[in-house]
Amino acid sequence: MPExxxxxxxxxxxEDTDFSGRVYHASYVRFLERGxxxxxxxxxxxxxxxxxxxxxxxxxxxxxxxxxxxxIDDALEIETTAEAIxxxxxxxxxxxxxxxxxxxxxxxxxxxxxxxxPVRPPRELLERLRRLGVDSAIDAVxxxxxxxx
Amino acid sequence: MPExxxxxxxxxxxEDTDFSGRVYHASYVRFLERGxxxxxxxxxxxxxxxxxxxxxxxxxxxxxxxxxxxxIDDALEIETTAEAIxxxxxxxxxxxxxxxxxxxxxxxxxxxxxxxxPVRPPRELLERLRRLGVDSAIDAVxxxxxxxx
Amino acid sequence: MPExxxxxxxxxxxEDTDFSGRVYHASYVRFLERGxxxxxxxxxxxxxxxxxxxxxxxxxxxxxxxxxxxxIDDALEIETTAEAIxxxxxxxxxxxxxxxxxxxxxxxxxxxxxxxxPVRPPRELLERLRRLGVDSAIDAVxxxxxxxx
Amino acid sequence: MPExxxxxxxxxxxEDTDFSGRVYHASYVRFLERGxxxxxxxxxxxxxxxxxxxxxxxxxxxxxxxxxxxxIDDALEIETTAEAIxxxxxxxxxxxxxxxxxxxxxxxxxxxxxxxxPVRPPRELLERLRRLGVDSAIDAVxxxxxxxx
Numbered sequence: 001m002p003e004x005x006x007x008x009x010x011x012x013x014x015e016d017t018d019f020s021g022r023v024y025h026a027s028y029v030r031f032l033e034r035g036x037x038x039x040x041x042x043x044x045x046x047x048x049x050x051x052x053x054x055x056x057x058x059x060x061x062x063x064x065x066x067x068x069x070x071x072i073d074d075a076l077e078i079e080t081t082a083e084a085i086x087x088x089x090x091x092x093x094x095x096x097x098x099x100x101x102x103x104x105x106x107x108x109x110x111x112x113x114x115x116x117x118p119v120r121p122p123r124e125l126l127e128r129l130r131r132l133g134v135d136s137a138i139d140a141v142x143x144x145x146x147x148x149x
Numbered sequence: 150m151p152e153x154x155x156x157x158x159x160x161x162x163x164e165d166t167d168f169s170g171r172v173y174h175a176s177y178v179r180f181l182e183r184g185x186x187x188x189x190x191x192x193x194x195x196x197x198x199x200x201x202x203x204x205x206x207x208x209x210x211x212x213x214x215x216x217x218x219x220x221i222d223d224a225l226e227i228e229t230t231a232e233a234i235x236x237x238x239x240x241x242x243x244x245x246x247x248x249x250x251x252x253x254x255x256x257x258x259x260x261x262x263x264x265x266x267p268v269r270p271p272r273e274l275l276e277r278l279r280r281l282g283v284d285s286a287i288d289a290v291x292x293x294x295x296x297x298x
Numbered sequence: 299m300p301e302x303x304x305x306x307x308x309x310x311x312x313e314d315t316d317f318s319g320r321v322y323h324a325s326y327v328r329f330l331e332r333g334x335x336x337x338x339x340x341x342x343x344x345x346x347x348x349x350x351x352x353x354x355x356x357x358x359x360x361x362x363x364x365x366x367x368x369x370i371d372d373a374l375e376i377e378t379t380a381e382a383i384x385x386x387x388x389x390x391x392x393x394x395x396x397x398x399x400x401x402x403x404x405x406x407x408x409x410x411x412x413x414x415x416p417v418r419p420p421r422e423l424l425e426r427l428r429r430l431g432v433d434s435a436i437d438a439v440x441x442x443x444x445x446x447x
Numbered sequence: 448m449p450e451x452x453x454x455x456x457x458x459x460x461x462e463d464t465d466f467s468g469r470v471y472h473a474s475y476v477r478f479l480e481r482g483x484x485x486x487x488x489x490x491x492x493x494x495x496x497x498x499x500x501x502x503x504x505x506x507x508x509x510x511x512x513x514x515x516x517x518x519i520d521d522a523l524e525i526e527t528t529a530e531a532i533x534x535x536x537x538x539x540x541x542x543x544x545x546x547x548x549x550x551x552x553x554x555x556x557x558x559x560x561x562x563x564x565p566v567r568p569p570r571e572l573l574e575r576l577r578r579l580g581v582d583s584a585i586d587a588v589x590x591x592x593x594x595x596x
Binding site for chain 4: 051
């Protein structure tokens with residue numbers, strides 16, 4: 001499917017750092033989640049709307065390479081690219097950069113869940129993606145029937 | 150009412166510190182909440198049980214004095230004393246200590262809420278307190294009828 | 299001294315909420331710290347610059363009233379007003395709003411510390427405030443000599 | 448090298464959950480870090496001691512599979528196994544369990560850093576491991592000379 005990329009800026013605050021003087025590694029995991037939320041908002045969806053149909057996102061798998069440190073007051077860019085939707089699973093490729101420097105590279109698999117069980121991504125999400133020209137992915141999902149999770 | 154005191158130990162991890170080398174001030178706010186949760190567990194209640202009757206606790210007011218720093222690997226004691234129940238409001242007096250030294254002193258007002266509205270504390274909580282000999286507080290609540298919130 | 303007010307927008311993400319469906323109360327404590335950091339940036343200073351002179355801010359006292367809940371995807375405004383500087387202490391009055399609605403009102407006392415001891419606010423901070431027309435406060439500090447903390 | 452396994456219990460508090468009603472995925476990343484810190488304590492070391500020789504741990508790579516949800520008030524077990532030390536890198540295999548059920552499985556690579564540069568693990572760590580019977584790994588490190596990072 002055509003790639004839909006979101007760029008989100010994150011400021012490093014006290015809360016994101018640890019006593020080593022750098023950004024705490026789990027803070028990047030929060031930053032990456034913010035990036036995926038903003039990707040969702042970019043295609044016109046929000047978690048609170050999804051929640052009305054009792055749907056939420058859950059992270060299934062996370063791979064993160066930490067390549068360099070960030071520090072208090074840094075302005076970081078979160079680049080979020082949705083790569084594929086298969087069954088109940090969305091795959092994102094994400095990077096955290098300060099200027100040109102890549103600090104973090106990550107791959108994330110998300111499942112859409114309802115009452116703690118994986119379900120096909122909600123109609124709103126699939127419709128938004130269809131309008132953005134990603135019909136084949138949607139058809140693939142439509143044919144698949146049962147979620148993977 | 151007779152005071153019911155809970156002591157809970159908290160270890161300081163990387164996540165709790167900031168780049169100044171000390172414990173981040175908002176981490177104590179999380180520690181205090183853990184103390185109140187353990188106070189609740191001590192009298193035989195849990196948040197998941199309360200949630201079954203769609204009841205949750207919400208903090209209404211917080212006053213915290215930060216008197217001294219804590220550091221990575223410190224073992225801190227959270228002392229939690231319930232002072233009074235009035236209508237929908239519980240009042241706690243809390244302290245964070247390292248050994249004999251008081252690092253933080255706090256007063257917290259909690260309201261019990263259901264669907265985002267203050268409600269009388271759930272029957273389970275009032276019954277537990279009654280068994281612990283705090284009848285007068287419960288009667289006061291029973292007479293009050295409407296929640297304060 | 300003339301009031302210097304900063305407005306900072308905060309988006310509510312997954313990380314800020316708890317299982318009650320609302321924003322976790324300690325998340326506001328982080329939001330308020332972001333507001334004070336942006337106030338500092340507005341007058342031309344940053345924590346990393348202060349750190350070069352081994353100075354950091356530490357919260358001495360915090361009073362927070364929680365008046366209403368916030369939810370996932372909300373855009374909140376953090377209003378931060380510096381009220382007074384006395385010796386080593388800065389006083390801030392802060393509010394968190396969603397539209398016109400005040401969700402949180404807080405008063406915070408900050409001390410500037412160096413090697414875990416309170417010190418007079420760094421020269422850079424006092425000079426910035428002087429240029430903004432707050433000479434009397436600075437003189438008061440200059441005369442005071444010893445920090446309060 | 449012989450495996451050194453640490454078991455640490457973690458209680459799920461309000462702070463660890465999100466509005467979906469489950470534990471927020473980044474909370475497990477914090478839990479895993481607590482497990483590694485307790486593994487370190489088990490072999491007789493602490494972050495504050497390492498900090499005296501200006502050494503800290505930094506996460507280089509993280510792979511996490513999220514297999515099932517956890518909820519408020521759950522008591523979780525963090526199982527931490529150190530698998531190998533090579534140059535500046537330690538490898539850990541970790542799991543989060545509730546009773547017999549595996550909720551999270553993770554592999555983590557840690558580097559020891561000093562002034563933001565990877566360095567050979569500190570002598571104290573290597574000596575502790577030697578006493579526990581893991582000489583060969585230490586010799587390999589000793590021969591290697593330059594850190595990998």
